[in-house]
Amino acid sequence: MTHDAASPPYLQVDDLRVRFSTADGEVRAVDGVSFGLQRGRTLGIVGESGSGKSVTSLAVMGLHDPARTRITGAIKLGGRDLVGLSDGEMRKLRGRDVAMIFQDPLSALHPFYTVGRQLVEGYRTHHAGASKAQARQRALDMLDRVGIPQPDRRFSQYPHEFSGGMRQRVMIAMSLMNDPALLIADEPTTALDVTVQAQILDLLADLQREFHSAIILITHDLGVVSQVADEVLVMYGGRAVEHGTVAQVMRGPQHPYTWGLLASIPSLHGDPEVDLKPIKGNPPSLINVPSGCAFHPRCAYAMKPEPCAAQVPQLLAVQADGHRVACHLPEPQRISTYTDEIAHVGVAQ
Amino acid sequence: MSEALLRVRGLTKHFAVRQGATGAKASVRAVDGLDFDVHAGETLGLVGESGCGKTTTGRMLVRLLEPTAGSIEFQGRDITTLGRRAMRPLRQDLQIIFQDPYSSLNPRHTVGKIVAMPLEVNGIKPAGGVKQRVQELLELVGLNPEHYNRFPHEFSGGQRQRIGIARALALRPKLIVADEPVSALDVSIQAQVVNLLRDLQRELDLAFVFIAHDLAIVRHFSRRVAVMYLGKVVEIGDRADIYERPRHPYTRALLSAVPDVAAFGEQRQRIRLTGDVPTPLNPPSGCRFRTRCWKAQDVCATEEPPLVAREGSAQQVACHFPEAVGVVNEHVSEVAA
Numbered sequence: 001m002t003h004d005a006a007s008p009p010y011l012q013v014d015d016l017r018v019r020f021s022t023a024d025g026e027v028r029a030v031d032g033v034s035f036g037l038q039r040g041r042t043l044g045i046v047g048e049s050g051s052g053k054s055v056t057s058l059a060v061m062g063l064h065d066p067a068r069t070r071i072t073g074a075i076k077l078g079g080r081d082l083v084g085l086s087d088g089e090m091r092k093l094r095g096r097d098v099a100m101i102f103q104d105p106l107s108a109l110h111p112f113y114t115v116g117r118q119l120v121e122g123y124r125t126h127h128a129g130a131s132k133a134q135a136r137q138r139a140l141d142m143l144d145r146v147g148i149p150q151p152d153r154r155f156s157q158y159p160h161e162f163s164g165g166m167r168q169r170v171m172i173a174m175s176l177m178n179d180p181a182l183l184i185a186d187e188p189t190t191a192l193d194v195t196v197q198a199q200i201l202d203l204l205a206d207l208q209r210e211f212h213s214a215i216i217l218i219t220h221d222l223g224v225v226s227q228v229a230d231e232v233l234v235m236y237g238g239r240a241v242e243h244g245t246v247a248q249v250m251r252g253p254q255h256p257y258t259w260g261l262l263a264s265i266p267s268l269h270g271d272p273e274v275d276l277k278p279i280k281g282n283p284p285s286l287i288n289v290p291s292g293c294a295f296h297p298r299c300a301y302a303m304k305p306e307p308c309a310a311q312v313p314q315l316l317a318v319q320a321d322g323h324r325v326a327c328h329l330p331e332p333q334r335i336s337t338y339t340d341e342i343a344h345v346g347v348a349q
Numbered sequence: 350m351s352e353a354l355l356r357v358r359g360l361t362k363h364f365a366v367r368q369g370a371t372g373a374k375a376s377v378r379a380v381d382g383l384d385f386d387v388h389a390g391e392t393l394g395l396v397g398e399s400g401c402g403k404t405t406t407g408r409m410l411v412r413l414l415e416p417t418a419g420s421i422e423f424q425g426r427d428i429t430t431l432g433r434r435a436m437r438p439l440r441q442d443l444q445i446i447f448q449d450p451y452s453s454l455n456p457r458h459t460v461g462k463i464v465a466m467p468l469e470v471n472g473i474k475p476a477g478g479v480k481q482r483v484q485e486l487l488e489l490v491g492l493n494p495e496h497y498n499r500f501p502h503e504f505s506g507g508q509r510q511r512i513g514i515a516r517a518l519a520l521r522p523k524l525i526v527a528d529e530p531v532s533a534l535d536v537s538i539q540a541q542v543v544n545l546l547r548d549l550q551r552e553l554d555l556a557f558v559f560i561a562h563d564l565a566i567v568r569h570f571s572r573r574v575a576v577m578y579l580g581k582v583v584e585i586g587d588r589a590d591i592y593e594r595p596r597h598p599y600t601r602a603l604l605s606a607v608p609d610v611a612a613f614g615e616q617r618q619r620i621r622l623t624g625d626v627p628t629p630l631n632p633p634s635g636c637r638f639r640t641r642c643w644k645a646q647d648v649c650a651t652e653e654p655p656l657v658a659r660e661g662s663a664q665q666v667a668c669h670f671p672e673a674v675g676v677v678n679e680h681v682s683e684v685a686a
Contacts, residue, residue, distance in 0.1 A: 048536060048537060164399075164625075166625070193398035193399055194562065194603060194606045194607055195603060195621075198605075198621060198622075199623075202621065220536055221608065223607065224608045226608065226612075227608040250613045250614075260537055264536050264539065264540035265536055265539075265540070265565065265610065266543075266569035267565055268604065268609045268611065268612075269609070272570075272588065276569070278538070279540075280541075282507065282508075283535065
């Protein structure tokens with residue numbers, strides 16, 4: 001994978017805010033998130049339930065209901081802003097320039113139509129001139145490419161005739177039909193067994209090398225991110241709290257929430273007799289997000305009330321190139337705290 | 350070694366199903382002859398992928414499912430065929446925690462009522478009253494005892510799982526079957542619940558059968574581990590043996606497939622299994638893993654390998670061609686099948 005720092009990002013998200021109106025009040029699901037992503041690179045977005053990671057990706061796909069969602073900011077795909085595009089314009093982009101792989105392929109595939117018919121439909125929507133035979137050939141090629149044996153026979157089968165792992169391969173084949181420049185995979189392996197997960201992650205990495213697409217991988221699993229992503233964006237309470245290359249975030253994390261995530265998961269290599277170090281408390285409500293830094297009520301290092309409970313920390317660059325952190329603690333203190341207190345706990349050892 | 354608290358021999362569960370347009374009878378061989386012991390105060394982890402029979406096993410242990418064959422002995426007494434009434438006093442010692450903290454709590458009962466239910470059903474009147482006992486239990490699992498009158502929907506997922514744990518502890522059991530107790534929870538909450546279970550184990554000398562698909566969590570929680578594949582135990586042993594010196598090819602493949610943050614940046618030799626787990630309706634002859642195994646020979650299709658220990662080691666493995674004793678997992682040299 002070549003990484004040309006000078007080339008402009010294919011996807012550029014600036015100050016994205018997504019809000020829903022509900023009977024209980026306004027949900028600030030995404031609250032000012034910015035990041036860029038180049039072709040050929042994989043960005044892992046990590047966070048727990050309610051962190052805003054899936055809402056961010058659905059905004060890029062234009063899949064929020066405009067009647068009950070307010071989206072502000074910019075989502076530029078190849079230079080073109082998607083925020084405010086009409087349904088019709090969005091439909092032309094979706095599937096062709098940006099495609100999505102969902103967590104649960106059984107509910108994302110139509111149970112009444114054969115897999116082949118669904119693949120062909122996706123292709124002909126964006127290739128008006130293509131004949132049925134051409135579309136069929138493309139579908140067979142893609143099924144073969146994602147490692148489905150006997151694509152001829154599988155083409156005319158229904159989704160229920162496939163196993164979980166094979167169904168996820170069908171989803172991937174479908175997302176690749178139109179050679180999209182950006183692929184969003186939302187928990188693509190969460191429903192799969194670990195040996196099948198390994199197959200699918202290898203496949204995604206192979207396909208990325210071949211098609212040179214940008215991939216956003218949304219997951220709660222730091223292990224998956226550490227294995228396949230180039231960059232990581234850690235989200236909490238609808239905001240980005242840390243962003244950097246995988247090496248920066250895994251080897252020298254600077255946000256206390258990232259530390260908490262790393263210390264919460266047991267490793268296959270650590271001392272199993274040492275207790276895990278959980279983050280106390282629960283993730284916040286997005287209707288009533290804590291003041292200042294959303295993480296401050298759970299943070300062991302927060303300076304209260306000022307500034308942590310009062311001001312929202314900005315996602316600012318730290319000394320390491322391209323590494324950004326949203327935390328009020330001074331950088332030298334973050335580095336020494338991590339080295340002295342965190343690095344030996346959980347997986348970080 | 351002391352006498353086992355729980356002794357399982359030849360435990361089997363076949364589900365009858367009808368197949369296809371003709372409705373031909375067939376059976377799903379979900380669990381097919383398990384042998385294992387659990388001692389007082391220890392944890393046996395059961396790991397495996399979906400369909401390996403780990404949940405079915407857990408449910409048979411607490412008699413929520415009737416075994417097709419085999420025996421379950423608890424404290425030296427055969428409980429395999431005890432009726433409901435005869436089982437009731439034993440339920441005090443044998444409890445279960447479920448995976449889903451949403452569907453396993455009655456939404457119309459208060460937390461107080463949910464946690465008190467086992468006491469009520471068994472006609473137990475604790476000294477100091479039911480309410481006091483329930484509040485002690487809530488405190489024990491880290492919930493506010495004042496929340497006695499709240500309903501399940503007022504709690505988060507992690508707190509609900511604590512309610513399920515308090516209910517399981519109400520009768521002071523000796524053995525708890527925990528079926529994926531943390532897999533529905535967020536990462537930061539998983540660690541809270543795992544630590545709670547460990548504290549309770551130390552404090553109350555509980556034995557656990559800990560069922561999970563997450564190998565790292567099982568390693569963290571279990572002193573002994575059994576690896577299951579298609580209704581069989583393929584390898585069982587002490588934690589260090591299973592994780593550092595696995596001898597069954599499936600155990601090695603499973604461990605090598607785990608994306609582990611701690612291994613970030615290391616070039617690990619990886620074993621990639623091809624294909625999916627075969628259906629338990631028609632499991633492969635001989636060794637059930639042979640269809641995905643890179644070591645398989647003709648004998649694997651004809652003879653089922655027994656689960657045996659070798660050379661004074663407690664580690665048992667069911668394979669015709671196991672790794673030599675003591676080979677450390679890092680030195681894996683085979684490539685994917």
